[in-house]
Amino acid sequence: MRTAKTSVPIRRPAAVFVLLLAALVFAAIVVAIQSSSFFIGSRKSLIDSEEIRILSDFQSRVQQCVASRGLGLTADIIDHCKLVLKFPEGTNSTWYNAQFKIFEPLEYKYDVCEAILLWEQYRNMTTVLTREYLDVRPDGWLDYAAKRIAQLGADKCYNRSICEEHLNLILPAKPPFHPQQFRTCAVVGNSGDLLKTEFGLEIDGHDAVFRDNEAPVNEKYAKHVGLKRDFRLVVRGAARNMVAILDGSSDEVLIIKSVTHRDFNAKIKELPNPVYLFQGIVLRRGAKGTGMKSIELALSMCDIVDIYGFTVDPGYTEWTRYFSTPRKGHNPLQGRAYYQLLECLGVIRIHSPMRARRKQDWSDVPGKEIITSAHMAALRLKREKTGQEGDLGPFGNCKVWGTVDRDGPVSGSPDMADARSKSNYSKWELLPHESLRKEAQKHYAQMGRVSLYKMDGNKLDDLVCVRHSF
Numbered sequence: 001m002r003t004a005k006t007s008v009p010i011r012r013p014a015a016v017f018v019l020l021l022a023a024l025v026f027a028a029i030v031v032a033i034q035s036s037s038f039f040i041g042s043r044k045s046l047i048d049s050e051e052i053r054i055l056s057d058f059q060s061r062v063q064q065c066v067a068s069r070g071l072g073l074t075a076d077i078i079d080h081c082k083l084v085l086k087f088p089e090g091t092n093s094t095w096y097n098a099q100f101k102i103f104e105p106l107e108y109k110y111d112v113c114e115a116i117l118l119w120e121q122y123r124n125m126t127t128v129l130t131r132e133y134l135d136v137r138p139d140g141w142l143d144y145a146a147k148r149i150a151q152l153g154a155d156k157c158y159n160r161s162i163c164e165e166h167l168n169l170i171l172p173a174k175p176p177f178h179p180q181q182f183r184t185c186a187v188v189g190n191s192g193d194l195l196k197t198e199f200g201l202e203i204d205g206h207d208a209v210f211r212d213n214e215a216p217v218n219e220k221y222a223k224h225v226g227l228k229r230d231f232r233l234v235v236r237g238a239a240r241n242m243v244a245i246l247d248g249s250s251d252e253v254l255i256i257k258s259v260t261h262r263d264f265n266a267k268i269k270e271l272p273n274p275v276y277l278f279q280g281i282v283l284r285r286g287a288k289g290t291g292m293k294s295i296e297l298a299l300s301m302c303d304i305v306d307i308y309g310f311t312v313d314p315g316y317t318e319w320t321r322y323f324s325t326p327r328k329g330h331n332p333l334q335g336r337a338y339y340q341l342l343e344c345l346g347v348i349r350i351h352s353p354m355r356a357r358r359k360q361d362w363s364d365v366p367g368k369e370i371i372t373s374a375h376m377a378a379l380r381l382k383r384e385k386t387g388q389e390g391d392l393g394p395f396g397n398c399k400v401w402g403t404v405d406r407d408g409p410v411s412g413s414p415d416m417a418d419a420r421s422k423s424n425y426s427k428w429e430l431l432p433h434e435s436l437r438k439e440a441q442k443h444y445a446q447m448g449r450v451s452l453y454k455m456d457g458n459k460l461d462d463l464v465c466v467r468h469s470f
């Protein structure tokens, strides 16, 4: 080409020079990349091996804990994160799945690193749906609110005021409860094995007691399940027999597990009791939903969570509730294994007939410091693996941030507190911060007045974080 011909003589020396320069620069870059990746690589493997050492030590603590507390369960360690919990050969798997024609398996594989990341988070979490959460969450009022309302007649809140109408009565502006508000809590399941023991006084000795659905609390069962009533998780169907469930209690807090609807709201209007919606994520693994939600709820307010009446003894064959006849559908071994894992991760303490006469000694459960360092190690490993940079603190998973000040911008119509201003309810959630237990106050200050919520529906780790500017 003409232009090329004429330009060549002039450009050649320059081109050679440019090429040479480019080659030099390229070589320098290659050397730089190699040496830096060499440094990063060796630093990375140094960090990794330290984390792996911490987690391996932790795994063997968990293994010892299972061996001494697991009523025959054993833990086989696969690596620094994974282990398998095994029931002894010959354990009678009484739960038969007719659909798949199998008995419950005797082995369950868990990722301890994931479990500890998930459950330690709950200690800092708000597990009640609030208006600030809906306001801050990007799809809060359009998509998410709609998911929490049955019979909306639409898949989204196209008309927000209709959604607000449904939720107003059960939607506080800000978190009504606080992390570490209570020292000890009892979570009482409904298992028939409660009748084999007399845990009543022990249960009532807790700072707060959490119960489930229509569990009766009265003199008839008092010595088995106690009389104290503070929180009750209910399914939406409970709306129908609310009066029977509450049985005269005017200050038991009701927490609806899933969705609300018009009939429920009509009932709620007649009650002095506070009613809220549970806010959390749907766990797809581990034990089945109901018991887990009560544990999540309790963990978001309590330092120590004692569980009673969860059928956890292997070989237990009477699938009864303490107040009714047998029903089907339990998978006791799966639940038993997961609860045992949670106990050895310091999340819960299991009380059951087979342990009723044991001395209450939790020294074989890893202590708080060990759990904290295992949590940090698991977090650093995970961040490295996923290539995430930055904040390893409690805000590291905050996907969405929002701020509220004293008078708003919590949106919409007045807080439910106004709707119920005529109620005589005077338990905890109206407590000013100054009246909270000092550990809860300290925590709030340490967290920079930030409330953390599970994103719900998103990735397990994603959080919505709301800073209170007062």
Ligand SMILES: *[C@@H]1O[C@H](CO)[C@@H](O)[C@H](O)[C@H]1NC(C)=O
Binding pocket: 092, 093, 094, 317
């Ligand atoms: C296992 O439990 C079932 C149901 O209770 C019982 O019929 C069976 O005899 C038990 N088997 C053994 C080996 O204990």
Ligand SMILES: *[C@@H]1O[C@H](CO)[C@@H](O)[C@H](O)[C@H]1NC(C)=O
Binding pocket: 159, 160, 161, 162
């Ligand atoms: C939303 O619903 C309310 C109550 O039914 C109604 O009064 C209002 O006009 C609706 N708004 C829109 C924008 O459709």
Ligand SMILES: *[C@@H]1O[C@H](CO)[C@@H](O)[C@H](O)[C@H]1NC(C)=O
Binding pocket: 120, 121, 123, 124, 393, 394, 395, 442, 443, 446, 447
């Ligand atoms: C929970 O909050 C405490 C402050 O009370 C903080 O030190 C800790 O790192 C937080 N844990 C998690 C898992 O976010």
Ligand SMILES: *[C@@H]1O[C@H](CO)[C@@H](O)[C@H](O)[C@H]1NC(C)=O
Binding pocket: 272, 422, 423, 424
């Ligand atoms: C609240 O308490 C007052 C005085 O004890 C009583 O007269 C009133 O009926 C109570 N209201 C409700 C909703 O229980």
